[in-house]
Amino acid sequence: MDPARRILPLILVWPLLAVGAAAPAGPDRAWSALADNRPQDVLRQLRRDADSRADRLAWAAARIGAQPATDANMREAEAVLAELESGTDELAAEAAYLRARIYQLHLNEPDFAQAAQLFAELARRRPESHWAQLGLVKLGLLKLYLLPDLTDPGSDRLAAAEALLPRIHEPLLRRDLELQIGQAGIVLHQPQARFLPHLIAAAQTGGITGTAREDLIVQIGVLSERAGDWARAREYFERYLAEYPTNVRAFTIRKKLGEVSHRLAQEGGA
Amino acid sequence: MRRLRAKLGLVLLAVAYVSALYWVLTRSEPVIHSREVTIYFAHWQIERGPPDGINAAIKRYEELNPRVHVVQLQIPGATIYPQWMRSNLAGETGPDLMEWGAWLPGQKDIPARYFAPLTAELAKPNPYNRGTSQEKIPWQDTFHDKLLAPKRDSPDPGQIYGVNITESTLRLFCNVELMKEILGRVVVPKNFDDLRKILAQVQDFSRRTGRTVHGLAGSRDTTRAVAQSVFVAPLLGVNQRLDDGGTLYLYNRQVLAAYLAGRWRYSEPAVRAGLQLVRETTNAMKPGFIQLRRDDAMIEFLRGQALFFFYGTWDATSLRRLASFKIQPMKLMQAMPDDPEVGRYVLGQGGEGIGETSLAMYLNKASRHPAEALDFLKFLTSVPGQQLFTDASLWLPAVNGAVVPEEIRNFRDYQEGISFGQAPYDMIGTEVSMNWDRNFYLLSGENGSAEKFAAAMDAAMPAAIREDLNAELRATLVLVKPQDPVIVGWAGLTGDKARIRREESEAAQTMSEGLALQMKLQLAQAK
Structure with a gap:
């Protein structure tokens, strides 16, 4: 065969080989695909029985996120997570967290009681793990709205979630549960004194973005005004106007600020 | 006779050559594009004004960025745009930047499914504002209303998905x-x-x-x-x-x-x-x-x-x-x-508040050139980009710092008073x-x-x-569920950026999950 004809296929194939060599490799590729919400790419890239525990975890997470989100696929992911959960590293805690999330959110008929039990077990076994801490926030949501029964008016839902707070040491996660307890207090028509401190605690931690932040500052101002706490109302109204002077709510808040300032002046607290 | 035929053949050849030359120079697309990247910008504002304003901004952007070509797609609104948008997004053939509105019937789930959140980018200054009054100000705060509607219409209360191009009332x-x-x-x-x-x-x-x-x-x-x-x-x-x-x-x-x-x-x-x-x-x-x-x-x-x-x-x-x-x-x-x-x-x-900025543009998650698309969006919503837009369109700018043309200055004469936002009892x-x-x-x-x-x-x-409340609940869950693998992905990556994105995703998911549970409770209580 003519040497030139032998080399030709190599010349044609070379760019493909070069591209392949330049592509990102290793577990980062799978994590990046997951972070970018491309679970199908991970499933194409990894095997369920991959050698590395990290790869198996990434595969299971992708199985949870990929379509079709059938119960059979969730069970398949759960089997891998249950095997990973038996380890002692952070991946084991992560696997336990994801397993509980399958029961809480991803099954067609969620099993909230089972999810709560798995979150509680994880928090008992690995209390300082980030995944156990995040699990306590999700357990808080279950207790606020779903357990033991949505229609049970007698249960003190706020108290059940409040009991979890001392166990959450990560400030941002604790803030998230504080905020959820505060908002649940409003929806569950609880006395203001029961939920307002949680909203204040969440605002004090900070870092809340989007409309949630705006709403929270207004809320604390207005609810404080309703409770007759003029000083706090003024503090939050002033804060709102400093941060959002042109917002559609600013007119009403300026009016309210005038009213609470007047009250404070009357009471000698200005 | 033979010489005449040969002459005729030469004449025909010359005519064909000249015609081909004319066609190539005036009509045809280049075989190799001179710009490496083409991004597509789709909207339904086909009224008089906006296409001119957007073209003016594109022209300047392409001068500043010779490797990028921006194509403006004007799709008629009302009945055509929603179907066109949905089918292109589902087929992953959608343009890089797309207009979307929360009021479009049956399209509530679109941002959660198909658009990328811009929250982190909005917290940083817009580089195209260098040398203007908006330099060093976070991109989000350069908007006249700080993006009221994209925040309100976000399926996720902690995230902002869109940025606005104009302001209207x-x-x-x-x-x-x-x-x-x-x-x-x-x-x-x-x-x-x-x-x-x-x-x-x-x-x-x-x-x-x-x-x-x-x-x-x-x-x-x-x-x-x-x-x-x-x-x-x-x-x-x-x-x-x-x-x-x-x-x-x-x-x-x-x-x-x-x-x-x-x-x-x-x-x-x-x-x-x-x-x-x-x-x-x-x-x-x-x-x-x-x-x-x-x-x-x-x-x-x-x-x-x-x-x-x-x-x-x-x-x-x-x-x-x-x-x-x-x-x-x-x-x-x-x-x-x-x-x-x-x-x-x-x-x-x-x-009336202070008027709302509008014409919200969103970044398609499946964009082939997300960095360039985002960069164009930054230019279009910068002071110089907005000045070009407003001058050519006579539509109000969305950001502070752009000079409002005399002809439309009174559009910003808003009525102050009590407002509860939309509170729409007719379009809930x-x-x-x-x-x-x-x-x-x-x-x-x-x-x-x-x-x-x-x-x-x-x-x-x-x-x-x-x-409708069930639809709101479903749209919220569409956002919540995919976040679990996303959080795992960020947790697997190292560095500050990954940590911040994980923390943001965790907070946003919990907030959205809380909202979904509130709606579930309200539906259950009203049985």
């Missing part, structure tokens, strides 16, 4: 010459009662002269805008009553849940008073208006057959370029506490909106009444609202 566009002919002078209504009197005089003029002139140009689209503007004044008290959380703002889900809990009804006096105002204004439109669209109303106004055309300032450029008469934009003032008909239900002056969801349109004939016209319409709405609402 609703105005009564008045045919000045016709007003002088009817009223003898130009009368600017200072409250709703003034408008009521003007509309009565137009009716009287038409009767006396036999000329077909209506107070308001009529169509289904403009009716929506009129209704939203006049309906709200008597509802301020209802809004206050429903605002349990003290946010001074009501979201659709709150209005829906409050109806299910029996906390307001269309037939209650304050809501009926609002409906009465809607009836009064739509009775100034021509019969059959509900079958007509915005363009029909515009034609009616341009023909001098209606004194006012009420719609957004987004139509001002078209009106200005097409009308043969002088047009004066006026505010449609809300009813006040001294209104003779509905004043007892009105708490005070209703406000797809099913509710459909029922509103379906029953509107019971409100307007000789045989209509606020009572008949309210009764029909109250009969239809429980099922419609349940459907």
Whole structure:
């Protein structure tokens, strides 16, 4: 065969080989695909029985996120997570967290009681793990709205979630549960004194973005005004106007600020 | 003979060559594009103005970025755009940047499924603002309203998905010459009662002269805008009553849940008073208006057959370029506490806020060139980009620092007053909106009444609202579920960026999950 004809296929194939060599490799590729919400790419890239525990975890997470989100696929992911959960590293805690999330959110008929039990077990076994801490926030949501029964008016839902707070040491996660307890207090028509401190605690931690932040500052101002706490109302109204002077709510808040300032002046607290 | 044939052949060859040369130089696309990256920017603002403004910004952007080519896709709105958007997004063939609106029926799930959040980028200064008054200011804070609507319409309360290109409000566009002919002078209504009197005089003029002139140009689209503007004044008290959380703002889900809990009804006096105002204004439109669209109303106004055309300032450029008469934009003032008909239900002056920025553009998650698309979006919403846009389109800029052209300066003369945001009792969801349109004939016209319409709405609402609240719940869950693998992905990556994105995703997911659970609870309690 003519040497030139032998080399030709190599010349044609070379760019493909070069591209392949330049592509990102290793577990980062799978994590990046997951972070970018491309679970199908991970499933194409990894095997369920991959050698590395990290790869198996990434595969299971992708199985949870990929379509079709059938119960059979969730069970398949759960089997891998249950095997990973038996380890002692952070991946084991992560696997336990994801397993509980399958029961809480991803099954067609969620099993909230089972999810709560798995979150509680994880928090008992690995209390300082980030995944156990995040699990306590999700357990808080279950207790606020779903357990033991949505229609049970007698249960003190706020108290059940409040009991979890001392166990959450990560400030941002604790803030998230504080905020959820505060908002649940409003929806569950609880006395203001029961939920307002949680909203204040969440605002004090900070870092809340989007409309949630705006709403929270207004809320604390207005609810404080309703409770007759003029000083706090003024503090939050002033804060709102400093941060959002042109917002559609600013007119009403300026009016309210005038009213609470007047009250404070009357009471000698200005 | 042979020589003649040879000559003819040469002539034909020369003609073919010249024709081919002409075609290649003037008509054909280059085989190899001179720019490496092409990004597509799709919107439905095909009125006069925006395409020119966007083209002006594209031209400058391409000068600054020689490797990027930006293609503006103008897709007709209303019926075509939503289907076009949905099918392209599902097939991963969508443009890099797309317009979206929360009011598009049946499209609520789009941002959560297909668009990338811009929250982290919005927290940083826009590099194209270097050397302007907005330098060093976080991108989000450079917008005149700090992106009120993209925050409100976000399926996820902790994230912002879109940025706005312009600012708009609703105005009564008045045919000045016709007003002088009817009223003898130009009368600017200072409250709703003034408008009521003007509309009565137009009716009287038409009767006396036999000329077909209506107070308001009529169509289904403009009716929506009129209704939203006049309906709200008597509802301020209802809004206050429903605002349990003290946010001074009501979201659709709150209005829906409050109806299910029996906390307001269309037939209650304050809501009926609002409906009465809607009836009064739509009775100034021509019969059959509900079958007509915005363009029909515009034609009616341009023909001098209606004194006012009420719609957004987004139509001002078209009106200005097409009308043969002088047009004066006026505010449609809300009813006040001294209104003779509905004043007892009105708490005070209703406000327009400071106007909302609009024409929201979103970054397609499946974009092949997300960095370049985001960069163009930054240029378009920078002070220099917005100046080009506003000068060429005569649409208001969305950001601070751009000089508003003299012709449109009064669009920013907003009415201050009480506002609960949208608090839309007519468009709280797809099913509710459909029922509103379906029953509107019971409100307007000789045989209509606020009572008949309210009764029909109250009969239809429980099922419609349940459907809409369920749709809100589903849209929220669409956002919550995929976040679990996303969080795992960020946790697997190292570095500050990954840590921050993980923390943001965790916080946002918990907030959205909380909202979904609130809706679930409200649906369960109302069974």
